Amino acid sequence: MYVRGVGPRVAELLAAKGIQTAGDLLYHLPFRYEDRQNPRSIDELQPGETASVIAEVRGSALLRTRRMPLFELTIGQGRRALKCIWFNARYLEGKFHPGQTVAVYGRLEPSRSSSNLKMIQPQYEALPDESADAETRLLEVGRITPVYESLGGSRLASRWQRKTIFNLLESLRGCVSECLPQAMLNRLDLPGREAALREVHFPPEGTPFAQLQGFATPAHRRLIFEELFFLELGLELKRRRMRERAGIAFATTDRVREALREVLPFHPTAAQKRTLGEIVADMRQPSPMRRLLQGDVGSGKTIVAFQAMLVAMENGYQAALMAPTEILATQHFLAARKLLERSSRKPRVVLLTGSLDDDRKRSIRGLINRGEAQLVIGTHALIEEKVEFDRLGLVVVDEQHRFGVLQRFKLMKKPNQPEPDVLVMTATPIPRTLALSLYGDLDLSVLDELPPGRIPIVTRRVAGERTQEVWNFVRKQVALGRQAYIVYPVIEGSKEDQPERDFYLDEAEDGLAPHVSVARKIARRSKGAELFPEAVQESYPASKSGLKSATEMYEKLRAGPLAGLRIGLLHGRLDADDKDVIMRRFQRGEIDVLVATTVIEVGVDVPNANVMVIEHAERFGLAQLHQLRGRVGRGAAKSYCLLLTGDRVSPLGEERLNAMVRTRDGFELAELDLAQRGPGEFFGTRQAGLPEFRVANLVRDRKSLELAKQEAARFAATSGAEATEGERAQVRAQLKDAWQRRYGLVEAG
Ligand code: ADP
Ligand code: MG
Secondary structure: OOOOOHHHHHHHHHHOOOOOOOHHHOOOOOEEEEEEEEOOOOHHHOOOOOOEEEEEEEEEEEEOOOOEHHHEEEEEOOOOOEEEEEEHHHHHOOOOOOOEEEEEEEEEEOOOOOOOEEEEEEEEOOOOOOOOOOHHHHHOOOOOOOOOOOOOOOOOOOHHHHHHHHHHHHHHHHHHHOOOHHHHHHHHOOOOOOHHHHHHHHHOOOHHHHHHHHHOOOHHHHHHHHHHHHHHHHHHHHHHHHHHHOOOOOOOOHHHHHHHHHHOOOOHHHHHHHHHHHHHHHHHHHOOOOOEEOOOOOOOHHHHHHHHEEEEEEEOEEEEOOOOOOHHHHHHHHHHHHHHHHOEEEOOEEEEOOOHHHHHHHHHHHHOOOOOOEEEEEOOOHHHOOOOOEEEEEEEEOHHOOOOOOHHHHOOOOOOOOEEEEEEEEEOOHHHHHHHHOOOOEEEEEOOOOOOOOOOEEEEEEHHHHHHHHHHHHHHHHHHOEEEEEEEEEEOOOOOOOOOOOOOOOOOOOOOOHOOOOOOOHHOOOOOOHHHHHHHHHOOOOOOOOEEHHHHHHHHHHHHHHOOOEEEEEEOOOHHHHHHHHHHHHHHOOEEEEEOOOOOOOOOOOOOOEEEEEEEHHHHHHHHHHHHHHOOOOOOOEEEEEEEEEEOOHHHHHOOOOOOOHHOHHHHHHHHHHHHHHHHHHHHHHHHHHOOOOOOOOOOOHHHHHHHHHHHHHHHOOOOOOOOHHHHHHHHHHHHHHHHHHOOOOOOO
């Protein structure tokens, strides 16, 4: 449809932001509001608060400091003045002129030189003056004004969006179709779609401001519910469809039970027995299993998975285990071979990874295809190499959050064969309600107990100046026959320094950086750095100089504090063979100290290693720290996790380190992590193939998520009995659209 203000060029810009239809634009909601009806007075501002202020420009200047140019803007109300500062903001020169009215929004910091407050890196907007057209004034002055994330530079910033969306809503008056059944809306006391859209963009007078900022108005609640409802409905229908497919009903005869007992190297915990019971009960059903096995690091998921695979093999089927990295695949391969040595049947185990040479791959593919390999362990290569199994019975995916491949298993089986069972394992302690809702198409088993005899890991923070003591401690432990990991956030100290994975940028690099980090966080929270494009990029030095790197410290430690010990270096840039060799040598105890990056984070199991030293610990995310710590405390010896920090730790960093010292409970840490990073980063949305929401937020809207799940289940179970025929058609259409366009899963229909 034609939208006023959107020509072909603008349409292109919008499309790049994922906005392709008028509907997409309407669902691009303001991320905050400005109360221009009741503006704040400069007098009442408090240090530390984030506020919006409307005032008159008094003057501005570009100041040259030794570090970087600062742009300073002075604004005032009557006799009171407020200074605003931007770093590296040459681009602001000439943007403001005295007498102009501006709205600024940002955090207030105490000023060093005077008692006045100053605002650091605020967002700003010049208010329209008398010469502006009536419409602009109507939308921006003396009312609650929506503020949007820019859709493309200053051209498509808030002002453009207000106008365009306002006009769009006007032209659609009475024509926005409802997508939820009226009876449901009545029951849940939610407004209709058109009213909700109108009110989130242009809140009616008297809307409580706090409710608006909290996305908690009825209009917001309606749109949040709508989005989550269609996610949940899609998951629910997928799950129901899967139940209807032909799967394999595995038998658990006495022979199978005996085979399971044969391989067990230890007494399973009660939780391991229970979860295996749940899995096997699923496997006995004639419909395909889709189950998530969730268990904190070290809870013993591997043996449970091997036993499930053994059930498949004993039934004459093949089993496949997919790991996220070659290190892990290899480790599982070795463990499986060792475990299955005790089995009287001695199934053939093969390893298939991307780094094998072509001949080897071909011959392994042949073994799999002819059914001569019963247990296949590998990486992505299992899917990518177009392996066709002879009789695939069970697929186990380890650490699913690293890759979203659930839809692609079809590729692995022969076309005329039944659907294999699938077990997904994750060590991410996703809070249960979230897990149930997000993996609504999976059933959930939780390993909530650690194997017995574990001695609690001693976790300590160590200040930078005491590193020598740490190295002495490492030497002492090695002398006792133990092994240690020493982990760094980056591989090399070069300019292109790349951390292995998501890396924290909220810490101070220099005296100015805390402010920048605030700006960055605001920018991040509003999804994208557009708000202050230049500022954010330039004030973040490309090289994270001052960070110790694995490569550099490997050399230093070898030559100095740890001289004489056998030291290995492991990081993501080594080729697969080298990684493999080093990992094996560490596993066999031929390396005492492994200097590494977070490549060792997931799953690596070397029970003799009992010291985990993490340098620049404040730089790591909680999930990473927790995973890293989980690498030790796996054997009988007392284990230590030493968190070395630099001298500047941000408040968020402090919170993470304190949490690590305080608790080992993965769920507790996950809650904090979720709160700190937000759901997008927490779940690594893109990698995991999880939905990206445009309105909902999984931290803020957990209640709505549960409600949506209930309502979706009810709708599916009753085939929408509450709705009219026309409403059901609308629900179907919206579901299809949501799943195709937003979640990229075309199969839902
Ligand atoms: P994760 O859940 O992190 O994958 P693993 O399966 O690697 O955990 O198990 C962690 C360690 O605990 C391994 O060394 C494993 O052999 C051991 N383990 C698992 N279950 C038990 C048990 N019931 N009793 C004793 N040790 C166990
Ligand atoms: Mg594991």
